[in-house]
Amino acid sequence: xxxxxxxxxxxxxxxxxxxxxxxxxxxxxxxxxxxxxxxxxxxxxxxxxxxxxxxxxxxxxxxxxxxxxxxxxxxxxxxxxxxxxxxxxxxxxxxxxxxxxxxxxxxxxxxxxxxxxxxxxxxxxxxxxxxxxxxxxxxxxxxxxxxxxxxxxxxxxxxxxxxxxxxxxxxxxxxxxxxxxxxxxxxxxxxxxxxxxxxxxxxxxxxxxxxxxxxxxxxxxxxxxxxxxxxxxxxxxxxxxxxxxxxxxxxxxxxxxxxxxxxxxxxxxxxxxxxxxxxxxxxxxxxxxxxxxxxxxxxxxxxxxxxxxxxxxxxxxxxxxxxxxxxxxxxxxxxxxxxxxxxxxxxxxxxxxxxxxxxxxxxxxxxxxxxxxxxxxxxxxxxxxxxxxxxxxxxxxxxxxxxxxxxxxxxxxxxxxxxxxxxxxxxxxxxxxxxxxxxxxxxxxxxxxxx
Amino acid sequence: xxxxxxxxxxxxxxxxxxxxxxxxxxxxxxxxxxxxxxxxxxxxxxxxxxxxxxxxxxxxxxxxxxxxxxxxxxxxxxxxxxxxxxxxxxxxxxxxxxxxxxxxxxxxxxxxxxxxxxxxxxxxxxxxxxxxxxxxxxxxxxxxxxxxxxxxxxxxxxxxxxxxxxxxxxxxxxxxxxxxxxxxxxxxxxxxxxxxxxxxxxxxxxxxxxxxxxxxxxxxxxxxxxxxxxxxxxxxxxxxxxxxxxxxxxxxxxxxxxxxxxxxxxxxxxxxxxxxxxxxxxxxxxxxxxxxxxxxxxxxxxxxxxxxxxxxxxxxxxxxxxxxxxxxxxxxxxxxxxxxxxxxxxxxxxxxxxxxxxxxxxxxxxxxxxxxxxxxxxxxxxxxxxxxxxxxxxxxxxxxxxxxxxxxxxxxxxxxxxxxxxxxxxxxxxxxxxxxxxxxxxxxxxxxxxxxxxxxxxxxxxxxxxxxxxxxxxxxxxxxxxxxxxxx
Numbered sequence: 001x002x003x004x005x006x007x008x009x010x011x012x013x014x015x016x017x018x019x020x021x022x023x024x025x026x027x028x029x030x031x032x033x034x035x036x037x038x039x040x041x042x043x044x045x046x047x048x049x050x051x052x053x054x055x056x057x058x059x060x061x062x063x064x065x066x067x068x069x070x071x072x073x074x075x076x077x078x079x080x081x082x083x084x085x086x087x088x089x090x091x092x093x094x095x096x097x098x099x100x101x102x103x104x105x106x107x108x109x110x111x112x113x114x115x116x117x118x119x120x121x122x123x124x125x126x127x128x129x130x131x132x133x134x135x136x137x138x139x140x141x142x143x144x145x146x147x148x149x150x151x152x153x154x155x156x157x158x159x160x161x162x163x164x165x166x167x168x169x170x171x172x173x174x175x176x177x178x179x180x181x182x183x184x185x186x187x188x189x190x191x192x193x194x195x196x197x198x199x200x201x202x203x204x205x206x207x208x209x210x211x212x213x214x215x216x217x218x219x220x221x222x223x224x225x226x227x228x229x230x231x232x233x234x235x236x237x238x239x240x241x242x243x244x245x246x247x248x249x250x251x252x253x254x255x256x257x258x259x260x261x262x263x264x265x266x267x268x269x270x271x272x273x274x275x276x277x278x279x280x281x282x283x284x285x286x287x288x289x290x291x292x293x294x295x296x297x298x299x300x301x302x303x304x305x306x307x308x309x310x311x312x313x314x315x316x317x318x319x320x321x322x323x324x325x326x327x328x329x330x331x332x333x334x335x336x337x338x339x340x341x342x343x344x345x346x347x348x349x350x351x352x353x354x355x356x357x358x359x360x361x362x363x364x365x366x367x368x369x370x371x372x373x374x375x376x377x378x379x380x381x382x383x384x385x386x387x388x389x390x391x392x393x394x395x396x397x398x399x400x401x402x403x404x405x406x407x408x409x410x411x412x413x414x415x416x417x418x419x420x421x422x423x424x425x426x427x428x429x430x431x432x433x434x435x436x437x438x439x440x441x442x443x444x445x446x447x448x449x450x451x
Numbered sequence: 452x453x454x455x456x457x458x459x460x461x462x463x464x465x466x467x468x469x470x471x472x473x474x475x476x477x478x479x480x481x482x483x484x485x486x487x488x489x490x491x492x493x494x495x496x497x498x499x500x501x502x503x504x505x506x507x508x509x510x511x512x513x514x515x516x517x518x519x520x521x522x523x524x525x526x527x528x529x530x531x532x533x534x535x536x537x538x539x540x541x542x543x544x545x546x547x548x549x550x551x552x553x554x555x556x557x558x559x560x561x562x563x564x565x566x567x568x569x570x571x572x573x574x575x576x577x578x579x580x581x582x583x584x585x586x587x588x589x590x591x592x593x594x595x596x597x598x599x600x601x602x603x604x605x606x607x608x609x610x611x612x613x614x615x616x617x618x619x620x621x622x623x624x625x626x627x628x629x630x631x632x633x634x635x636x637x638x639x640x641x642x643x644x645x646x647x648x649x650x651x652x653x654x655x656x657x658x659x660x661x662x663x664x665x666x667x668x669x670x671x672x673x674x675x676x677x678x679x680x681x682x683x684x685x686x687x688x689x690x691x692x693x694x695x696x697x698x699x700x701x702x703x704x705x706x707x708x709x710x711x712x713x714x715x716x717x718x719x720x721x722x723x724x725x726x727x728x729x730x731x732x733x734x735x736x737x738x739x740x741x742x743x744x745x746x747x748x749x750x751x752x753x754x755x756x757x758x759x760x761x762x763x764x765x766x767x768x769x770x771x772x773x774x775x776x777x778x779x780x781x782x783x784x785x786x787x788x789x790x791x792x793x794x795x796x797x798x799x800x801x802x803x804x805x806x807x808x809x810x811x812x813x814x815x816x817x818x819x820x821x822x823x824x825x826x827x828x829x830x831x832x833x834x835x836x837x838x839x840x841x842x843x844x845x846x847x848x849x850x851x852x853x854x855x856x857x858x859x860x861x862x863x864x865x866x867x868x869x870x871x872x873x874x875x876x877x878x879x880x881x882x883x884x885x886x887x888x889x890x891x892x893x894x895x896x897x898x899x900x901x902x903x904x905x906x907x908x909x910x911x912x913x914x915x916x917x918x919x920x921x922x923x924x925x926x927x928x929x930x931x932x933x934x935x936x937x938x939x
Contacts, residue, residue, distance in 0.1 A: 265537055269547065272547040273547055276550055328799035355875075358868070362865070365659070367799055395661060396663075423878050427878060
């Protein structure tokens, strides 16, 4: 039954694919090979884009990619379905489907795959390494994520790069003319458009951007309507259960314990030593879900609900901003994933965010603490919450310490556009969009401010 | 929140509440502890000599700060050493700190005059202030004469210079936009948007209405009860209470280089516009420099007077950005003062109290002083521009930048990294702070400055660096009680 459901889900996903996807793999590492694997990953990380082993820049459809070594879980009396030692996690944010991307991987970096993945259990032996055998190894190790956040659904990596080139070209153009000699904003805009059309390298920008098909958008809307209706029904019919549930959580959270120890300084400095090498940073943290049926079910349910909201509501660059409720969003996150591991015992969170960790934490505390609390308050040691959404991340020092205790290092991290923030990318897109169609003087003024 | 009455100003070092501006002579003594046994009694005596915030000295003043290494040198217990903040414990020159603070390449600590890996360890900082040069020399002598016989070594004496009209060396009035702290305002009418005291003193509620991480020690480790009880947990005594962290950056300023660059930029601009026969190079250079700073040389903000300097603006700190200059048409989005104190201009909800509260969690109290002879005693940029080649060799001048904050990571480092050095600040692309920002990041040049205007922005490219880091360290500025405890 479970298998059938999964088949149906996969089929639906194939019929109505999302433009961006994440390939997430988890592969148990052979203990004896871990040392060597760490060395190989360190070599790759010296130049993730163009290293000889696994040059990520050959894939024009990758946004971000990472390898990280995950330890545990620790036995400690927990229910155990499988015994893991260290596992290797691979996450790539890509345009297009996972299967196409796996094809590309085995086609272009087969030797790199061999060097890295042969450190893992079950990787085909040398004599048996073919495209097909590598592919099936990769496919077998795909793990699902429960919730994904995409800054802007449908914005491809190549479009991001192209629009960045467009902006660079316009910048040089404007630096070379005397904008003051233009009487109006529309006149200057016309001159910019003239320049674009006369320049074959960027004249593509005069055509409007490829939009998802009407059918795709319709299905998306129907899906959203369906989910909303389902949510409303649950609220209407099951509100007494929800109320009891919330009360039960409230009682539990007052008895929970929170981590109060500070992370060791050496650990923090080690984590920091790999950060701030681009306009954005990779974040990864892992922790145990509080024990018991209530917490596990809450986590799973909230992640499912979050998935619906992130996909259908917060899909245009502003995470969790709800002006009507006075909630401020975050516009600095490119991609994020919530991944349940080890039969729901652990949660791995990864993201790619702009700026420093300090500013990321500040955003969490200042702007989206409630959203973080909803999900992460189910994690062991999380700063205590009140009524699930209050306190928690708002307790600055406890929260920063909690993150410091749970953050893990990425052994390899690749970004396809290291100098662009999400705000820059959105601005470049708006610059592109302003090249066609009629504009009033006021609109042209506003558009020119983006250049 | 604590009211003024309950604050024990005689427990707080004077520098927290005032910069001792009327004491025009000042110097900073950097000291190494060689023999802690001998040093302790000497330091204990010094606790009584230190100037606390209850007094307004008119002769001389003395304040005392200590590095983490200094505390270790004094044989303070490891558990206590570990209870200080991460930034203070790590120091300023870890690989990551160098990176985020911009101390790489020419600015690397290897080239520093002090505080770097190649120079002697700094343990103590004595901040000396006096009403005139003679009094200062007397104070310095009285301190340094007994140092060597008491297990201390003077590593460096940093002199300071009071410039005309409170200016810094480039010729702009400095020290205007200081954070407003209600508790320190004893006479004047209250101002809006106070920064909570806990942002600048440990042991008080901070901008989140919580206590900043600070050194707490078990009550039994303080049997003489020299320290106050911790406000949150009486099992602990608060070593941080009424103390704060002091950030010291020794910054060289290339004054002729700065004005030469601006003069060149002004000239290119003039050539580009052939119709412009009026020779206003000088004026244009000063205008561009003011765009970079966000203030005119007199200190009047561009938001207050966008087109020309107006030295008579009554309160040069009384302005916000969002309502009057949302798009940076008056004060560029990347100007120095707009990034180091964005007021109400950033998210969340620019123009709102929320935005102001956000900025207020990233403020610093500046207490530094200039050093080195001025390029021209008038401190007037117009006179600077008359002859930029009058100095055959670069003269050592700049700023002994000193700031106080309770959380170095969220305050000083955040301002320096996330606001000043960040080329993507506020939607920009390759624009670091034009005055203090690092010009290269992760191997690429980030050296633009964008001036928003109609119909389209103006952009300065290939801006060189005008500032070089020559030294620096993180210090702890303890309370009177904490000093007594640490030197007991």
